[in-house]
Amino acid sequence: MTATVQLTNVLKTLADPTRRAVFERIIREGEIAATGLVQGSKVSQPAVSQHLRALRDAGLVAERREGRHIHYRVAPKGLGPLIDWLGHYETFWAERFANLERLLKESE
Amino acid sequence: MTATVQLTNVLKTLADPTRRAVFERIIREGEIAATGLVQGSKVSQPAVSQHLRALRDAGLVAERREGRHIHYRVAPKGLGPLIDWLGHYETFWAERFANLERLLKESE
């Protein structure tokens, strides 16, 4: 799969607010089973399952089966395509208005 | 408009490969008129116009009218919501697998 396709997948996957909320919850929890994600979600169990499949297909999460439960965690390299893309154009932005690293620090 | 909505807009806007190609071309050229963008594009003039509208609505580009021509350039703060979002979760990623700034440097 080309870098462009991977980046497109990551962006499309994160672009949906409901799915991004699932992703953010996995980040916060560190590791969490699908059941836990369904609880406290606005949408149904199948919807969450479909979002998890999309996140996995985009390489954003990894899973670990433990009996009936499947525990999800963030996949280290999942955001790679996005970070690479931002980094690739950093020089342009740096010249024109700001340094990306500075922005990252200031955003806190 | 909330930060979540802005981030969603940025992600959705960049998620389409054709539109992202338009954005990248504006970055590379520094400033370019819509006509220039239509030339060398796979899609029609109205399609480019619609993508430019989307990019402007997402705050990713700014325009400068000069007679009949409208010149587009990258909007400095357009990627802010995306960079802020990445920065917000940087601490989590840093603990677990990597430092975002290091990744940015290594990506070059």
Add this chain to the structure above:
DNA sequence: CAGTCATATAAGCAATTGCTTATATATCGG
């Protein structure tokens, strides 16, 4: 003014998306 160039808008359409309900699969405990 009339004609041309640059861009935007309208309308329509096929494809995709995100959700639902219903059902299937898989794993465990008795």
Add this chain to the structure above:
DNA sequence: CCGATATATAAGCAATTGCTTATATGACTG
């Protein structure tokens, strides 16, 4: 095996998306 729990898949549907062609608007030129 049986019933319950955890997750996935199927099918259907309304909404959104990205494109097209056709047309409108706006700005320059002679």
